[in-house]
Amino acid sequence: MKIIVTNSSPDPIYEQVARQVKAQIISGELREGESLPSIRRLAQDLQISVITTKRAYEELEKEGFIDTVEGKGSFVAMQNKELLREKKMKIVEEKMAEAVEEARLLGITRAELEEMLGLLYGEKG
């Protein structure tokens, strides 16, 4: 598991941790059933509060990304393939929303944007 936290980000540290773990699960870097470092171990590694890592894990658990078994630790949850695809779709959607917003700010029309998308998609796919 690779995690970097920064104090210069406005995002709370627990969110930074949760987001990076999530990204690694979605990308497949962390596999189903793989065990995660304990809350205390991770806190020590990252030099952050135990409360912070605990909160990050709780967040991940709530969203179904990880399971915590009392006395055994935390594991990457079995991912429902549909659900995983949905989550990945959501990431694409978010990025597109960003692009649309940026385009609006710059006064790029929908037609122009669609043309751009067509080109990008055509080139790579």
Added chain:
Amino acid sequence: MDNTIEITGLRKEYKGFTLDDVTFTVPRGYIMGLIGPNGAGKTTIVKLIMNLIRRDAGEVRVFGMDNLRHEPEVKARIGFVYDAPRFPEDLRLETIASAISAFYEKWDGRRFRNLLEEFQLSPRQVFKKLSHGMKMKFSLAIALAHDADLILMDEPTAGLDPVFRFDLLTKLRALIQDERKTVLFSSHITSDLERVADFVTFVHKGRLVFSAAKDDILETWGVVRVSGDGISPAEVPGARGFRRTEHSLGVLTSDIAAARGRFGASVVCDMASLEDIMFFISKGNAHV
């Protein structure tokens, strides 16, 4: 959550200084920082926990036991490290340690020797020849060697160089890998606490200002800054103190989100560091 320390309504009167109505708990398995400017009452609280001075009122429970009625049991499980450790000046470290070890059932001689080595101390050194930092290391080695469940430290980082301070803090983090261990340390060096504490208790002028999870504090407190006199401190939601200079006003708030909501982009809203909080409450105008 189990609490290692429970302090309720603690009071101690001195001429010219009273610690009054201090209530907070230190949960087991965490590091709590006790913070406040010099003379705020940090050392008084630590001494009351150790029963080195008599309390005038209130209750202190450690490991669920009253610290006066069960003093020997309680103290056997505390590793006490304070800023001017006193041991017989002319004795060698190994001699001091062997005398001390008799008092502790759980003394681990091998662990002690390893710690000395790690701290680059020789068992044959004489106590009075140690520097301040080395004395601190020696007393920490003793605390860790008897496998204390609570490490209680008064200003352990004062007068230490940054490298050793960093080592010490790392050691504390490593210690609470075992969730039965708890650390309470007082410090006026806020960056140390910011780096390592899970909880922060802030005292000022003998009174408790707050005792909370450090992350919660750092995520909710902030400083509102305006140039000139566009707003008055009382207008800032959650205002806890302010400081006015010729050209600007800074207001400390415990609810920076509300302040942002109220003023939007017309003022600067920064997150507050523990140092900001200490500064505004002790040096600014605390009464808004």
